[in-house]
Amino acid sequence: EAGVVQSPRYKIIEKKQPVAFWCNPISGHNTLYWYLQNLGQGPELLIRYENEEAVDDSQLPKDRFSAERLKGVDSTLKIQPAELGDSAVYLCASSLSTGTGRNEQFFGPGTRLTVL
């Protein structure tokens, strides 16, 4: 079974440029997460989707970050414009929500963003 797929794996851009990340979750997983992982830190949740609905976007900097999950499957995370401080790894994860509240999250390999 294929895991969570993310692309690109690496991205280098100049500040003030836009950038987009793409995530394809595990087939059948209705919950999708975007995390930010700074160097030497644990992942921090940016946004969580239940199917097409963003149910927790409280940590998403909405002035420059946006996300969408079309048809409840693939998702894109966009930054416009990027700032130097956005350099980090952006992780996507997915899980199968069964209503028990304890659903293992499967992470993709991440996209390493470098803003120059």
Add this chain to the structure above:
Amino acid sequence: QQQVKQSPQSLIVQKGGISIINCAYENTAFDYFPWYQQFPGKGPALLIAIRPDVSEKKEGRFTISFNKSAKQFSLHIMDSQPGDSATYFCAASKGDDKIIFGKGTRLHILP
């Protein structure tokens, strides 16, 4: 406010030894405590998890010890192997709320 505090930041253990990583939490409403393992260039992967109604959970060489009164939990890796060299994150969550991760421990097992 750091809700999950992890120590040490880095750890070096001889092959065959016991690796111990500690975490402390603040929110007594947390009811799920997972540990994640992350290799370079990979995303974190769930290693083992525990609920606060048990004091210990063992899976192979990995054991979580949980002390509810002290609000602490730890990961023990028995017979540590070079392949265990990775970054380990403790985490906590409440109900369906987001998972709060610690800052991680870089573990290196000497061959």
